[in-house]
Amino acid sequence: MSPGVAGHSVLQVPVPQLEPFVLARTRHYDADYASADPCFTHAHVTALGPFLDLDALTHAALSEVGAIAATTEPFDFTLATVDTFPNGIVHLLPESPAPFAALTERLWHAFPQCPPYAGAFADVVPHLTLDALSDEVTEESTRTLVDSFVPARCRAERLDLAWYEPGRCRVLHSWRLGS
Template sequence: MADHDTSRFLAGQTGLIVRIPEAEPAVRAWRQRFDPSARAGVPAHVTVLFPFLDASRTDARVCSALAAVIGSHRAFDLRFVSCGRFPGVLYLAPEPDGQLRRLTEVIAERWPEAPPYGGQFTEIVPHLTVADGQDDAVLDEIEAGLLGSLPFASRVAAVDLMVHDGVAWRERASFALRE
């Protein structure tokens, strides 16, 4: 759910994320400086699907269907041992990432009108964005600062539906995975 400018987030946009609270000590300060989604209220996370349906469409029926789809998958553990990059972006790479990819695929199959990344990219690459829209020198500095905080592990037990209210991102619902 990263963007170069928080003003590009639109009221009513939604996204599905898995929170990674174990990342906060390592990434909070960097994300507040270099990730507009953090400044807009999104915690450290790996995106499952963004954008999802407009908030006006995420009614009780959609939430019930999300609960069923997500609840059919088991909770799982992730490790974060390394960084990765896209152009201008530094991220932490979750391992293994197969279950995250599968969650994205099954939700996108159920709601084909909400393709991952708005259909911009064909490959699903699960990641925890730390910095967005920066040059390589800044990304190098951040990566060097992060290396001492790795590795760490996280248990993924839920997927959260986040909604942008025009000012900030807020959690609308949380859907548990099976234990």
């Protein structure tokens, strides 16, 4: 990472259907991460993150991601099941995680220096983050709040390279899925 830059990049599949909910939760926890970029989608399923530092986002790296996106056909998915990871992250699970897992595997194979979630988890579970457990937040309270948005029937049509940094969250690049 470049000196003085406190951010990171993520390759993510946007989920616009859940944007109102996730953006509201983002503003609730830390408004500095609420992006002003109209292309930025807070609601997403991570394909690979953290990804490369800014200085490593070369033309060759972007071309490699573009080639993977071009050979990944768009796919439909449904998010309906609310679950909680052992670390307290409340999330939605796709009914069929296989297309997300395959995309993550291809990206990780191309960029082995970028293991999913920096290698913190033995099993990589495709998901959309909703909230975090606290004295005020439970899985049940989150399920109640997100109820009007689920089941979310979605279509993965693009892969975004997003930058996360307080006050500077934005899309750096975006690729359409498929040829």
